Amino acid sequence: MSCILNIETSTDVCSVAVSNDGECIFNQEDHNGPRHAVKLGVFVDEALSFIDSHAIPLDAVAVSCGPGSYTGLRIGVSMAKGICYAREAKLLAVPTLELLAVPLLLDEKIAEEDALLCPMLDARRMEVYAGIYTRGLQPVRAVGADVVDGETYRDFLNENLVYFFGNGAEKCMEVIAHPNARFVKGVEPLAKNMMPLSEKAMAQERFEDVAYFVPFYLKDFVAKTSKPVL
CATH class of the missing domain: 3.30.420.40 (ATPase, nucleotide binding domain)
Structure with a gap:
């Protein structure tokens, strides 16, 4: 060490x-x-x-x-x-973005093995910088600049639970209205x-x-x- x-x-x-x-x-x-x-x-x-x-x-x-x-x-x-x-x-x-996921994984806040993680950093208006990862922090989708609406992450949400967190996630809570969407507040x-x-x-x-x-x-x-x- x-x-x-x-x-x-x-x-x-x-x-x-x-x-x-x-x-x-x-x-x-x-x-x-x-x-x-x-x-x-x-x-x-x-x-x-x-x-x-x-x-x-x-x-x-x-x-x-x-x-x-x-x-x-x-x-x-x-x-x-x-x-x-x-x-x-x-x-x-x-x-x-990988760093943002660490406290959720260490605190075992995500119980579902097949859940996806979507850390978000705030940008202007409804834009965020986000990536999508497995629980093992393997990238499912590369980091991108996303203009968030109800369809932005639908393909992932239709298949898995997706946890959204980071300072860009809270402004998306009402926009991403999908039953598989989970939001975790206060992650820095x-x-x-x-x-x-x-x-x-x-x-x-x-x-x-x-x-x-x-x-x-x-x-x-x-x-x-x-x-x-x-």
């Missing part, structure tokens, strides 16, 4: 956690944001001081890689890269929940290039997937 500093800044919440040998040994969160530029440096300094005071070598830094807020992701990734350079640590990337991407995913990436040696890694910015996703106006 390894010591990993986990950084999450993809939404308004700013959070930092440290895992060591599979245990969370440090955690700080700010839910009054977005204040990443103010709080992230403080949290990281406290985390590194905690690690150093316990003589624990830092092996890797994991950062939530999006999709998410351009400013938040830029701040988080820049901080992660700086620590990796200074500490000669590995860089790990954790997809934000948090650094303390990154541990299973960052530890798996570490074990599989899925390291990012510190110099060239860039997160999954929403604005870039829109640019790449939007059709040209004729």
